Amino acid sequence: xxxxxxxxxxxxxxxxxxxxxxxxxxxxxxxxxxxxxxxxxxxxxxxxxxxxxxxxxxxxxxxxxxxxxxxxxxxxxxxxxxxxxxxxxxxxxxxxxxxxxxxxxxxxxxxxxxxxxxxxxxxxxxxxxxxxxxxxxxxxxxxxxxxxxxxxxxxxxxxxxxxxxxxxxxxxxxxxxxxxxxxxxxxxxxxxxxxxxxxxxxxxxxxxxxxxxxxxxxxxxxxxxxxxxxxxxxxxxxxxxxxxxxxxxxxxxxxxxxxxxxxxxxxxxxxxxxxxxxxxxxxxxxxxxxxxxxxxxxxxxxxxxxxxxxxxxxxxxxxxxxxxxxxxxxxxxxxxxxxxxxxxxxxxxxxxxxxxxxxxxxxxxxxxxxxxxxxxxx
Ligand code: NAD
Ligand code: DAU
Numbered sequence: 566x567x568x569x570x571x572x573x574x575x576x577x578x579x580x581x582x583x584x585x586x587x588x589x590x591x592x593x594x595x596x597x598x599x600x601x602x603x604x605x606x607x608x609x610x611x612x613x614x615x616x617x618x619x620x621x622x623x624x625x626x627x628x629x630x631x632x633x634x635x636x637x638x639x640x641x642x643x644x645x646x647x648x649x650x651x652x653x654x655x656x657x658x659x660x661x662x663x664x665x666x667x668x669x670x671x672x673x674x675x676x677x678x679x680x681x682x683x684x685x686x687x688x689x690x691x692x693x694x695x696x697x698x699x700x701x702x703x704x705x706x707x708x709x710x711x712x713x714x715x716x717x718x719x720x721x722x723x724x725x726x727x728x729x730x731x732x733x734x735x736x737x738x739x740x741x742x743x744x745x746x747x748x749x750x751x752x753x754x755x756x757x758x759x760x761x762x763x764x765x766x767x768x769x770x771x772x773x774x775x776x777x778x779x780x781x782x783x784x785x786x787x788x789x790x791x792x793x794x795x796x797x798x799x800x801x802x803x804x805x806x807x808x809x810x811x812x813x814x815x816x817x818x819x820x821x822x823x824x825x826x827x828x829x830x831x832x833x834x835x836x837x838x839x840x841x842x843x844x845x846x847x848x849x850x851x852x853x854x855x856x857x858x859x860x861x862x863x864x865x866x867x868x869x870x871x872x873x874x875x876x877x878x879x880x881x882x883x884x885x886x887x888x889x890x891x892x893x894x895x896x897x898x899x900x901x902x903x904x905x906x907x908x909x910x911x912x913x914x915x916x917x918x919x920x921x922x923x924x925x926x927x928x929x930x931x932x933x934x935x936x937x938x939x940x941x942x943x
Contacts, residue, residue, distance in 0.1 A: 570596045570643050574628055574676070575650030577607035579784040580699070583822040584647060589615045591826070596620060598641060600634075601650065602627045608932050610923060611783040628672035631679055638683040646680060647829060648673065649699045651753065654787055658749035659881050669752035670759070673698065677763045684769070696760065696771045697829050702814070702841065704754040704775060705737040706744030707884035710812065720892065724816060724842025724902035724909070732812045732845055736890040737775070739837045746882050761835075770834040774825070777841035777889040780909065781818035782916040786927060789813075793852060794917045795924055797859040797870045807879035809849030812886040816842045817909040820902040827898050841889025842902040849874075854907075858914045 571588065575581040576599030585599050597620055601607045615621050626633050628650045637643065651669045652658065658665045677696065684694050715730025745754040763769040780790045793803050824840045832838060856870045894900045904912075917924060926932040 568594050568596070569645055570598070570641050571645040571647065572598045572600050572637070572641070572643050573647045573649065574600045575607075575648070577601040577603055577609050577611060577623075578649065578653070579606075579611075580779055580818055580821060581649040582611035582783050583781070583818050584649065584825050585612060585621070586615055587819075587822045587826055589618050589621045593620050596641065597622070598637070598643075599623045600626050600628070600637070603933075604652075605933065606653065606785050608783075608785075608927065610926065610932055629667060629675050631675045634676060635679040635682060638679055643680075643683070644693055645695045645697070645829065646676065647697045647699070647825065648676060652749065654785075655703075655747045655749045656787070656880060658747055658752070662748035662752075665748050665752040666755075669749075670755045673756035674759050677759060677769070681763065681767055681769060685767075691768060691770050694770055695829065695834075696763070696769055697825070697832075698757065698760040698771065698773045699825065700757050700773055700775045701750065701753050702737050702775050702777045702839070702887050702889050703747065703750035703884065704743050704745050704757060705741045706746055708735050708737065708886040708888055709733050710810070710886050713810070718843055718845075720843050720890070722842050722844075722895070722902050724820065724844045724904065724906055726844055726846070726906035729843070730845065731888060732847070732886055733888065736888050737839060738890050739775075739839055739893055746884055764835045772828060772832045772834065772836060772838075774828055774838045774840050775889070776821055776824075776839075777814035777816050777887060779818040779821050780815050781913050782920070783923075784818070786924060789848070789851075790855065790913065791917055791924075793855050794859060794914055795928070797856055797873060798863070798918060800870075800873065802875040803852060803873045804875055804877040805849060805852060806877060806883060808876065809847065809852065811848050811883055812845050812888065813848065813851075814841050814888045815844050815846060815851070815906060816840065816902060817904045820904060823903070824894065824900050827900050828894070831898055838894045838898075839889045839891045840894060840900075841891045842906075843891075844906050845886070845888050854910055855914065858910060859918070862914060862918060
């Protein structure tokens with residue numbers, strides 16, 4: 566395997582930390598640089614098991630800092646960029662859209678322009694280079710729930726849950742027109758367009774992937790699954806938005822990381838790939854599975870925590886249904902999810918219950934203080 570110098574942005578976040586771990590362990594000959602600003606969502610404790618590896622380096626940097634990133638490209642002779650850094654939480658984007666435009670749009674543009682200037686200055690130009698942008702299914706908008714009771718799905722994967730249903734007869738394809746609704750997805754859509762524009766205009770070797778909802782260890786506990794597991798454990802209310810009827814399509818985070826590895830190495834330049842496991846769930850059904858699992862593991866009687874369900878005001882502009890068709894990735898590159906959903910939820914619940922210290926460090930804010938001190942002045 567040839568030596569490569571790769572920057573992974575957002576590596577201290579949820580998905581990024583799984584991608585960094587996979588690359589550091591799988592490619593000892595690569596130089597892996599985790600570039601992260603360490604916002605509230607960045608937590609280096611997610612990477613404790615790889616931080617001393619010789620092929621890993623952490624750089625604290627804002628992706629909007631064009632000069633610093635251009636310098637890093639030169640110093641480290643970067644030939645691959647896997648870009649995950651973003652503001653990622655829809656509810657925050659509703660309250661503070663400017664931060665989302667700054668990071669997700671301007672930050673991505675800043676990386677693209679620095680990469681362009683550096684790669685175009687080399688004798689070999691764009692040869693052997695790659696700018697891989699990680700995006701979301703939310704850019705496609707919302708699908709209809711024209712089968713609210715569920716129908717036999719057109720396709721299944723290992724990830725599809727037992728008794729798997731589809732709640733509509735349409736899916737997001739790579740060709741689906743962009744129609745983002747939230748400030749988060751509008752900013753992600755804009756960044757996707759910039760990435761494609763850098764290919765079409767300058768010939769930069771880019772790839773974009775759009776993935777469905779991820780779940781698993783190290784997810785920040787503002788997102789549905791870790792928030793609810795923690796609240797069930799602590800007997801706190803579970804705030805279900807609206808009627809809990811919205812549908813999301815869930816994929817285990819390590820399966821996403823494996824797809825990213827495959828696409829980074831074997832994906833076709835200028836292509837888009839959808840990533841998902843054909844695993845649709847109504848929020849309320851998923852919440853009941855979490856309650857059942859946590860109660861069983863903690864030794865509570867069945868149904869003990871159902872009284873925590875609290876219906877609250879709906880999220881503004883709450884998208885009804887997401888469902889990804891990832892057939893292209895499965896057929897062209899042979900990717901398959903590895904974990905069945907019920908196994909994934911069991912594993913995830915156990916991880917959060919076994920790693921209470923990780924959770925407590927976040928909920929108390931201690932993780933930020935620790936790393937602020939550690940990286941002061943760098
Ligand atoms: P996350 O919020 O857990 O992590 C984001 C990381 O980016 C954090 O470490 C944060 O410190 C860093 N970051 C934020 N702003 C930065 C800046 N200006 N400069 C440098 N670093 C910055 O997010 P996540 O859930 O891991 O999502 C990662 C990527 O995957 C995002 O681009 C997101 O849009 C995309 N995505 C997420 C999901 C999902 O279900 N979580 C699904 C599909 C796509
Ligand atoms: O689809 C991919 C997207 O999935 C990613 O691009 C985003 O970065 C990621 O945050 C996620 O977005 P969602 O908005 O779908 O995830 P979240 O965990 O915030 O919410 C999942 C569903 O649960 C959604 O329908 C809203 C609902 N919800 C969420 C929270 C936090 C609740 O009912 N109550 C809650 O407290």
